[in-house]
Amino acid sequence: MSTELVVATYLVFDAKGDFEKKAEKIAIGLTVGSWTDLPQAQKEQMKKHLGRVISVEEVKDGSAQERSAVIRIGYPTLNFSHDIPALLVTVFGKLSMDGKIKLLDLDFPESFINAFSGPKFGIDGVRELLGVYDRPLLMSIFKSCIGQDLQSLEEQFYQQALGGVDMIKDDEILFENPLTPFEKRLEVGLKAAQRAKEQTGQQVLYAINLTGPTTELLDKAINATKQGATALLFNVLAYGYDALQRITEHPEVRIPVMAHPALAGTIYPATHHGIAASLLLGKLMRLAGADFVLFPSPYGSVAMERGDTLAIADTLRKEWKSERGKLKASFPVPSAGIHPGITPLLHEDFGLQSVMNAGGGIHGHPGGASAGGQAFRQAISILQTSSSFEQEYVKHTELKSAIDMWGLVGRK
Amino acid sequence: MSTELVVATYLVFDAKGDFEKKAEKIAIGLTVGSWTDLPQAQKEQMKKHLGRVISVEEVKDGSAQERSAVIRIGYPTLNFSHDIPALLVTVFGKLSMDGKIKLLDLDFPESFINAFSGPKFGIDGVRELLGVYDRPLLMSIFKSCIGQDLQSLEEQFYQQALGGVDMIKDDEILFENPLTPFEKRLEVGLKAAQRAKEQTGQQVLYAINLTGPTTELLDKAINATKQGATALLFNVLAYGYDALQRITEHPEVRIPVMAHPALAGTIYPATHHGIAASLLLGKLMRLAGADFVLFPSPYGSVAMERGDTLAIADTLRKEWKSERGKLKASFPVPSAGIHPGITPLLHEDFGLQSVMNAGGGIHGHPGGASAGGQAFRQAISILQTSSSFEQEYVKHTELKSAIDMWGLVGRK
Numbered sequence: 001m002s003t004e005l006v007v008a009t010y011l012v013f014d015a016k017g018d019f020e021k022k023a024e025k026i027a028i029g030l031t032v033g034s035w036t037d038l039p040q041a042q043k044e045q046m047k048k049h050l051g052r053v054i055s056v057e058e059v060k061d062g063s064a065q066e067r068s069a070v071i072r073i074g075y076p077t078l079n080f081s082h083d084i085p086a087l088l089v090t091v092f093g094k095l096s097m098d099g100k101i102k103l104l105d106l107d108f109p110e111s112f113i114n115a116f117s118g119p120k121f122g123i124d125g126v127r128e129l130l131g132v133y134d135r136p137l138l139m140s141i142f143k144s145c146i147g148q149d150l151q152s153l154e155e156q157f158y159q160q161a162l163g164g165v166d167m168i169k170d171d172e173i174l175f176e177n178p179l180t181p182f183e184k185r186l187e188v189g190l191k192a193a194q195r196a197k198e199q200t201g202q203q204v205l206y207a208i209n210l211t212g213p214t215t216e217l218l219d220k221a222i223n224a225t226k227q228g229a230t231a232l233l234f235n236v237l238a239y240g241y242d243a244l245q246r247i248t249e250h251p252e253v254r255i256p257v258m259a260h261p262a263l264a265g266t267i268y269p270a271t272h273h274g275i276a277a278s279l280l281l282g283k284l285m286r287l288a289g290a291d292f293v294l295f296p297s298p299y300g301s302v303a304m305e306r307g308d309t310l311a312i313a314d315t316l317r318k319e320w321k322s323e324r325g326k327l328k329a330s331f332p333v334p335s336a337g338i339h340p341g342i343t344p345l346l347h348e349d350f351g352l353q354s355v356m357n358a359g360g361g362i363h364g365h366p367g368g369a370s371a372g373g374q375a376f377r378q379a380i381s382i383l384q385t386s387s388s389f390e391q392e393y394v395k396h397t398e399l400k401s402a403i404d405m406w407g408l409v410g411r412k
Numbered sequence: 413m414s415t416e417l418v419v420a421t422y423l424v425f426d427a428k429g430d431f432e433k434k435a436e437k438i439a440i441g442l443t444v445g446s447w448t449d450l451p452q453a454q455k456e457q458m459k460k461h462l463g464r465v466i467s468v469e470e471v472k473d474g475s476a477q478e479r480s481a482v483i484r485i486g487y488p489t490l491n492f493s494h495d496i497p498a499l500l501v502t503v504f505g506k507l508s509m510d511g512k513i514k515l516l517d518l519d520f521p522e523s524f525i526n527a528f529s530g531p532k533f534g535i536d537g538v539r540e541l542l543g544v545y546d547r548p549l550l551m552s553i554f555k556s557c558i559g560q561d562l563q564s565l566e567e568q569f570y571q572q573a574l575g576g577v578d579m580i581k582d583d584e585i586l587f588e589n590p591l592t593p594f595e596k597r598l599e600v601g602l603k604a605a606q607r608a609k610e611q612t613g614q615q616v617l618y619a620i621n622l623t624g625p626t627t628e629l630l631d632k633a634i635n636a637t638k639q640g641a642t643a644l645l646f647n648v649l650a651y652g653y654d655a656l657q658r659i660t661e662h663p664e665v666r667i668p669v670m671a672h673p674a675l676a677g678t679i680y681p682a683t684h685h686g687i688a689a690s691l692l693l694g695k696l697m698r699l700a701g702a703d704f705v706l707f708p709s710p711y712g713s714v715a716m717e718r719g720d721t722l723a724i725a726d727t728l729r730k731e732w733k734s735e736r737g738k739l740k741a742s743f744p745v746p747s748a749g750i751h752p753g754i755t756p757l758l759h760e761d762f763g764l765q766s767v768m769n770a771g772g773g774i775h776g777h778p779g780g781a782s783a784g785g786q787a788f789r790q791a792i793s794i795l796q797t798s799s800s801f802e803q804e805y806v807k808h809t810e811l812k813s814a815i816d817m818w819g820l821v822g823r824k
Contacts, residue, residue: 030585033556049559079558081587085650086623089674090585093647094748096677098714103678144445146491147461173442173502175493211498214654218627235505238497240652242626262501265508266515270682302510336506 003048004109005074008091011059012069013100013272019056019069027051027073030095051075070104082115084241084288092275100272105279113322117249119291121256122328123317123353126291129230129256130166130203135384136352138376139167139207139333140369141359145174153180154188156369160362161196161204163373167355168193169207169233172260176212182220186229193230207231207258207292210247214239222252231256234290237263237280241288248289256291258333264295268308277308282315285330292331292355299345299409300337306349309334313350333357339364339406340399343379344389348411356380366401375402415460416521417486420503423471424481425512425684431468431481439463439485442507463487482516494527496653496700504687512684517691525734529661531703533668534740535729535765538703541642541668542578542615547796548764550788551579551619551745552781553771557586565592566600568781572774573608573616575785579767580605581619581645584672588624594632598641605642619643619670619704622659626651634664643668646702649675649692653700660701670745671702680720689720694727697742704743704767711757711821712749718761721746725762745769751776751818752811755791756801760823768792778813787814 012022028035031051038046054072061068073091080086092103119125127133140160142153160168168189176182189206196204210221210232217239221232236244236259248257261281268277277295285293293316298306313332320327332354334346339361346356356376365372378396379389386392390408393399424434440447443463450458466484473480485503492498504515531537539545552572554565572580580601588594601618608616622633622644629651633644648656648671660669673693680689689707697705705728710718725744732739744766746758751773758768768788777784790811794804802820805811 032558033583046559079589080585081589081623083625085626085647086587089647089650090587092678093584093650093672093674094714096675097673097681097708097716097748098677101677146444147458171445172505173492175498177491177493211493213495213658214497214626214652215630215658235497235501238501238505238652239654240626240650242651243655246625246627260505261509262505263508265510265513266504266679266686269509270685273682273686274678296509302506304509336509 004077004111005052006077006087006091006109006112007054007072007074007107008103009105009107010071010073011102011104012071013066014068015066017067019058019071023053023056023071023073026071026095027053030090031075031079049076049079077109077112082112084245084284096273102271102273103275103279105276106283110321110323113287113320113327114324116245116287116322116327117289118286118327119256119289119330120248120253120328121291123331125328126256126331129205132166135380136347136350137166137331137355138164138373138380139169139355139357140165140362140373141169141357142171143359143363143369145171145180147179149179150184150188153185154192157189157192157206158196159369160373161193162199162370163362164200164202164377165204165362165373166202167205167207167231169258170209172209172233172235172262174209182208182224183227186224186227190228190230205230205256207233209233211235214243217243218247218250221247222250225252225254229255231258233258233260235260235262236285236288236290237261237267241284244285244288244290257289258292259285259290259294261293261295277304278311278315282312286316286320286327290330292333294333294335294357296336297334297338297342297346298349299342300335302336310349313354317353329353331355337361340375340379340402341406341408343376343383345409345411347383361402361406364405365398366405367398371398372402374398416489416523417464418489418499418503418521418524419466419484419486419519420515421517421519422483422485423514423516424483425478426480427478429479431470431483435465435468435483435485438483438507439465442502443487443491461488461491489521489524494524496657496696508685514683514685515687515691517688518695522733522735525699525732525739526736528657528699528734528739529701530698530739531668531701531742532660532665532740533703535743537740538668538743541617544578547792548759548762549578549743549767550576550785550792551581551767551769552577552774552785553581553769554583555771555775555781557583557592559591561591562596562600565597566604569601569604569618570608571781572785573605574611574782575774576612576614576789577616577774577785578614579617579619579643581670582621584621584645584647584674586621594620594636595639598636598639602640602642617642617668619645621645623647626655629655630659630662633659634662637664637666641667643670645670645672647672647674648697648700648702649673649679653696656697656700656702668703669701670704671697671706673705673707676707689716690723690727694724698728698732698739702742704745706745706747706769708748709746709750709754709758710761711754712747714748722761725766729765741765743767749773752787752791752814753818753820755788755795757821757823759795773814773818776817777810778817779810783810784814786810
C-alpha cells in the first residue's frame with residue numbers, strides 16, 4: 001500500500017525564518033515526533049507515518065515588510081481517523097498556535113473523501129424537491145423572531161411565501177424559547193407554507209433552526225423529518241463540523257441542511273492567523289454534508305472580500321470525486337444586506353446555481369414582504385432572460401419601487 | 413422579573429466610525445432587529461428583549477494608526493437558551509464577520525451560570541483523587557504515539573510513571589487506530605499505572621484522548637469510566653464547548669476531563685478578529701466543565717503572551733458563583749516546550765494551583781523519562797520549600813543534569 005496523503009497548504013510569516021527548516025519541523029513534529037535520532041530499524045517501521053514536505057515557496061511581494069512562504073505538507077491518512085475533528089487537530093491543532101500561520105487549503109485523496117457522504121440532496125436534489133431548474137433560488141429570512149409569538153411567525157411566513165420565495169429560514173439567533181418552541185414553530189411554518197401554496201402553486205421549504213444540546217441534535221433532526229420538516233438550518237461552527245456530518249449522513253434525516261456561518265468571522269478574516277474562508281465555509285462544509293452554505297456577499301451590509309466569496313462558491317460546486325462516486329454540489333448563498341438592486345452583481349458572480357437570500361431587502365419593500373419577494377422574482381426573471389437589466393426593471397412595478405428605494409448597485 | 417443581561421465586551425476598530433452608533437446598532441440588531449420604527453404597543457412588549465448599550469469607551473492610544481473602542485453590550489438572557497452555542501451565536505455569530513471586531517469577554521448573571529455544572533472535580537477534587545495537596549502537579553506526555561504499538565505505549569507509560577508524575581496524557585493527535593485502539597490503550601495504560609504504583613506508591617492518572625463521531629463521545633466517556641479510566645483528554649474546539657459540557661455534566665462520567673487547546677490559534681491571536689484567550693480557553697472552558705485546561709506557556713517552544721496566560725489562569729481559578737453555589741476551579745496547565753529550567757518562572761506565574769506539563773523536557777533527559785520526571789519533582793520540591801533555586805538545584809543529580817542540558821531560563 002502506498003502512503004496516501006492529505007496535503008495542507010499554509011501561509012507562514014516569519015521575518016528572518018528558514019522556511020525549509022520550518023516545513024521539515026512541521027512534517028516531522030506533527031506526525032512521528034522525531035526522526036533523525038531514530039534507529040534505522042525504527043525508521044523503516046515509522047516511514048509510512050512520516051509527514052512529507054511537498055513544497056516551500058517564498059512569497060515574492062515587495063510591498064510586505066515581512067517575509068512569508070506558502071508551505072505544503074503531506075500527512076499520511078494512516079495517522080488519523082477519517083473525520084473532520086481528527087483532520088483539523090492533526091494539521092492545525094497545535095500548529096495554529098505556533099506563530100503567524102494561516103491554513104489556506106486541504107487536498108484529500110479519494111480514499112479519504114470516501115469516508116464522507118457529502119450533501120444528501122445537493123443542488124440537483126434540492127431543485128427536484130422544489131421543481132425549479134432554470135433560475136437561481138430565492139430565500140427570505142424572518143424579519144424578526146425574538147419575542148414574536150407563533151401567530152406572528154405564521155403570518156410573517158405566509159406573507160413571505162406569497163411573494164414567490166423558494167425557501168424561508170429562521171433567524172440563526174432563534175433558539176428554543178417558550179413563545180415559539182421548535183415543534184410548534186415547525187407546525188405553523190408548514191401550515192403557512194401549505195396555505196401559501198394554495199395561492200401560488202409554489203412549494204416553499206422552511207429551514208428551521210436546529211439547536212439544543214449536542215447530544216440531542218440528531219434525534220431532533222430525525223423527529224423533525226418525521227414531523228414533515230422540509231429543511232434545517234444549523235450553526236455549524238458553534239457545534240462542530242462533525243455534528244453536521246452525523247446529522248446529514250443519517251439515513252432518517254431526509255431533508256436538506258443549510259449551514260449558517262455564525263462565528264466564522266472569528267476564524268477567516270485575519271491575515272496572519274486562522275483558516276481561509278474557502279476551506280472553512282467551502283470545502284469542509286460540503287464534506288460535512290451541507291446542501292446550502294451561507295456566507296457574506298461582497299456587496300451587502302456585512303461584506304466579505306469578493307475573491308473569497310468566489311472561492312467559496314467554486315469549492316462548493318466544482319466536481320469532486322471520491323472512490324464511491326461524486327460528492328454532490330452545495331448551493332452557495334451569498335447573504336446579508338441583499339436587496340433587488342444588488343441582484344445583477346450577484347448573478348454575474350454566482351450565476352444560476354446559487355440562492356439569493358434577503359431579509360430587510362424583502363420585508364422593507366414599500367409594498368410589504370410579499371411585494372418584496374415579487375421584486376426579487378422579477379429581477380431574477382430579467383437576469384435569466386434579458387441582457388439589459390436597466391432597461392427592463394422599470395417595467396415591473398414591485399421591482400421598480402424596490403430599486404427606487406435601495407438603488408441599483410454597479411461594480412466599483 | 414427584571415431583565416437579566418449577559419454582558420459582552422468587544423474591541424471595535426474603525427478609522428472614522430461613530431462608536432456610539434455602532435453600539436446602538438449591535439444592541440438592537442442582534443436582539444429585536446429594529447426599534448425606532450416599532451409602534452409604541454410593540455415597544456412595550458419587546459422591551460424586555462432589547463439589547464442595552466452598557467458603555468462605549470474610545471481607546472486612547474497615540475501609537476495606533478486606527479481608532480478603536482471598547483464597547484459593552486447587554487443581551488437579555490431571555491433571548492437565548494442557556495448553553496454555549498446559543499450564547500456565542502447570539503453575541504458574536506453574525507457580528508464576528510462585521511468588520512474589525514474582537515470579543516474580549518462575557519459576564520454572566522448568576523441565573524445564567526446556574527444552567528452549568530462546571531468542573532465535576534476541579535482543583536480540590538483532583539487533588540483528593542491524587543492525595544497530593546502541597547505542590548503543583550506534574551504531568552507528562554507520551555513522546556510519540558503515532559505508529560507505536562500497545563507494548564511500546566505501555567513501556568513509555570511505565571517509565572514516565574516511575575519518575576513521579578501525577579498524570580500522563582495522550583498526544584492530542586492520537587485518534588482511533590488499529591495499533592492502539594481506545595479500549596486496549598486504556599487497558600495497558602491502567603496496567604502500567606498500577607505496575608508503577610507498586611514501585612512508587614503514587615497514583616497516576618491517565619488522560620486518554622476521547623475522539624470519534626460526536627454522537628458517540630458521551631457513551632464512550634461513560635464506558636471508559638466503567639472500564640476504570642482515570643481521566644479524559646478532549647479536543648474541545650474541534651467538537652464544540654457543548655460536547656464538552658454534555659460529557660462533564662453527565663453523572664456517569666465520574667472522571668476529570670482535560671481540555672486541549674488544539675485549534676485555539678485560529679481564534680485568539682489576531683488583534684482585530686477572534687475571541688480573547690482568557691474567554692476562549694479560560695471562562696468558557698471552565699463553564700463547560702473542564703477540570704484542566706492546557707494552553708501555551710509564555711516560555712516554551714509554542715508561546716503565548718504572558719498577559720494572556722495569566723488572564724487564563726486567573727479566570728480558571730477565581731471565585732465564581734452561581735445561584736446553586738460556587739463553580740469549581742480548573743487547573744491551568746501551561747504547556748509546550750517545558751523543561752526543568754523553566755519551572756522557576758512557571759512557579760512564579762502560576763503558583764501552587766497549577767500543573768507543570770512536559771513532553772520532550774521529560775523524555776529528553778539524559779537519564780531517560782524516569783530521570784526526567786524526577787528532575788521535575790526535585791525542581792518542584794525546591795520551589796515549594798526554598799527561596800534559592802540556583803543554589804539548591806545543583807544538589808540534585810537528575811535536576812542538575814536537566815539544567816546542564818537545557819539551561820535555567822530567567823525573566824527577560
